[in-house]
Amino acid sequence: MLAAREMRVEVSDSLRIGREVIEQEAKALEALAQSLGSDFEDAVKMLASTAGRVLVSGVGKSGSIAQKVAGTLASTGTPALFLHPIEALHGDLGVVGQEDVLIALSKSGHTEELVRFLKHFKRIGGEIISICESLDSPIARLSSVVVQIPVVGEAGPLALAPTTSAVMQLAVADALAMSLLDARGFTAEQFARFHPEGSLGRRLLVRCDDLLHEGDQLPVIDEESSVPDLLLEMNSKGLGLACVVDSAGVFKGVFTDGDLRRLLSQCESPLQLSVAQAWQNSRREDSETPAPVTITAESLAAEALGLMRDHRITSLVVLEDDGKPRGIVRMVDLLREGIQEPTTGQ
Numbered sequence: 169m170l171a172a173r174e175m176r177v178e179v180s181d182s183l184r185i186g187r188e189v190i191e192q193e194a195k196a197l198e199a200l201a202q203s204l205g206s207d208f209e210d211a212v213k214m215l216a217s218t219a220g221r222v223l224v225s226g227v228g229k230s231g232s233i234a235q236k237v238a239g240t241l242a243s244t245g246t247p248a249l250f251l252h253p254i255e256a257l258h259g260d261l262g263v264v265g266q267e268d269v270l271i272a273l274s275k276s277g278h279t280e281e282l283v284r285f286l287k288h289f290k291r292i293g294g295e296i297i298s299i300c301e302s303l304d305s306p307i308a309r310l311s312s313v314v315v316q317i318p319v320v321g322e323a324g325p326l327a328l329a330p331t332t333s334a335v336m337q338l339a340v341a342d343a344l345a346m347s348l349l350d351a352r353g354f355t356a357e358q359f360a361r362f363h364p365e366g367s368l369g370r371r372l373l374v375r376c377d378d379l380l381h382e383g384d385q386l387p388v389i390d391e392e393s394s395v396p397d398l399l400l401e402m403n404s405k406g407l408g409l410a411c412v413v414d415s416a417g418v419f420k421g422v423f424t425d426g427d428l429r430r431l432l433s434q435c436e437s438p439l440q441l442s443v444a445q446a447w448q449n450s451r452r453e454d455s456e457t458p459a460p461v462t463i464t465a466e467s468l469a470a471e472a473l474g475l476m477r478d479h480r481i482t483s484l485v486v487l488e489d490d491g492k493p494r495g496i497v498r499m500v501d502l503l504r505e506g507i508q509e510p511t512t513g514q
Contacts, residue, residue, distance in 0.1 A: 185325060192323035196332040197339055199318045204343070211297045211313045212347045215246065220267030220294060222248040225256070227281050229330040230273040230337060237271065237341040244349045253285035264293045271341070272298040275317075275333040277305025286310045299340050301333070315340055374507060376472050376486050377465040381407060382495030388413055391420055391444040395431075398423060398443050411485055411493040412443055418491040421460045422483075423447050462487045465494055469507045472497050 215222060222241055226234035234250055241248035251260060251270075270289055274282050277300035286296060286307060298311035301319050308314045317340060323331040387405035389398050391412050402410045402423075409424040423443065431438050431446050438446060462485045463472050472484050482499045 189323040189331060192321075193332050193335045196318065196320040196323075196336055199320060200336045200339060203316065203318050204340075207313055207315050208340075208343070208347075211315055211344060212351060214295055214297060214313060215269060215344065215348050216351045218267060218269045218294065220247075220265045220269065222246055222269050222271060223251045223264065223289075223293075224248060224271045224273070224341075225251045225253055225282065225285060226273035227253055227279050229334050230275060230279070233334060233338050233341065234271070234273050236338065237273070237345070240342065240345045241348070244345055245352060246345070246348055253279075253281040256285050257281075257288065261288060261292065264289060266292065266294060268293050270294070270296045271344075272296060272300075272307055272311065273337050273341070274298065274300045274305075274307050275330065275337070276300065277302040277307040279307065283307055283310070299337055315344075374469040374505060375465065376463055376467050376469055376484075376495075376497045379469060379497050379501045379505060380465065380486060380495035381405075381498070382486075386493065386495055387411060388417075388493060389423070389443050390415065391442065391447070393443050395439050395441050395443065395446050398446065399428075402428070407483065407496055407498070409483060409496070411496075412447055413493065419460075419462070419485060419487055419493045421447060422485060460485065463497070469497070469502050469505065473499065473502045473507050476502075 222238075224234040224238040224241070225231070231250075231252065238248045238250040249263065251263065256264075270286070270293060272282055272286060277298065283306045287310065289296065290310060295312040296310060297313045297315065298307050299315045299317060300307055301317055302308060303314055303316060317333065317336040320332050320336070322329060322333060385405060385407075387401050387407055387410040389401045389410045389412055391414055398410060402408070402425075409422050412420045412423055414420055423446070427447065431441075431449055435441065435446075435449050438449075441449065461475055461479050461481065463475060465486050476482060476484060476499045484497050486494045486497055488494045
């Protein structure tokens with residue numbers, strides 16, 4: 169019980185410490201932003217011009233950041249890989265190519281395991297970019313470019329655990345990745361290709377062609393057919409509509425469940441009508457019947473979703489170039505797939 173009481177801190181102390189840590193890290197980031205110069209530009213140019221991969225390495229907390237950096241680079245179009253210094257010295261150097269560039273992270277620039285690794289990397293690899301505090305350190309001397317981070321005390325009551333230094337390393341690496349992304353003209357569409365299962369990937373990659381009800385699933389009826397034939401076609405396909413086509417198979421419009429309800433309520437002998445007559449009859453009260461909304465198979469699924477919402481419909485007919493129906497895409501399928509419309513500004 170005594171130990172538990174001794175470990176207690178006032179809530180006000182916790183809040184004060186939390187705010188101080190964040191404020192110290194924020195000030196460190198401001199100092200870092202002002203300190204960036206030509207070495208940062210040289211690092212971006214080197215990364216942009218490399219014909220090989222970007223390897224990222226570090227030990228301890230710097231190693232954890234290096235793994236995140238490698239992931240960020242890989243997801244933004246730069247082939248990148250995290251390489252642990254110790255594992256590299258015991259066989260993983262086999263992945264290193266002559267054209268590969270290494271980003272080495274070390275707060276002090278004196279990390280012994282990393283220094284040994286860099287010496288061997290220089291023997292078989294390409295250039296080295298380091299992110300560290302000291303220009304007069306073994307790691308800096310082994311590097312072609314050094315992006316120096318300011319010497320700022322660590323945040324927190326003991327000022328021992330890597331806090332501000334780790335934040336600055338991550339910020340520099342993120343700045344390199346984003347500058348490299350811009351230098352290479354990397355686009356949102358390219359980003360989506362590396363994130364196909366994310367919301368952005370689905371919005372920018374999935375097309376109507378991927379979600380079509382087509383072939384035997386597509387309800388199609390000739391306009392000269394009878395209403396009983398229409399009912400059988402709609403019921404067998406279960407999509408709540410049928411594509412009405414002319415004798416050449418060219419799309420004329422859609423007959424929906426709603427049209428059927430209107431037909432049954434307005435016509436005394438609906439089963440005696442042709443599909444064309446039934447379709448016209450169901451629209452008799454409309455002074456202006458809009459043209460049916462259609463889309464192409466190559467169109468983005470997000471575009472189809474936007475059209476459906478704009479026109480307050482739940483399905484779209486996908487047409488071939490010759491005007492014949494190719495298939496149907498439904499809102500329920502788009503939403504199930506996780507498709508979202510673009511947000512403002514995207």
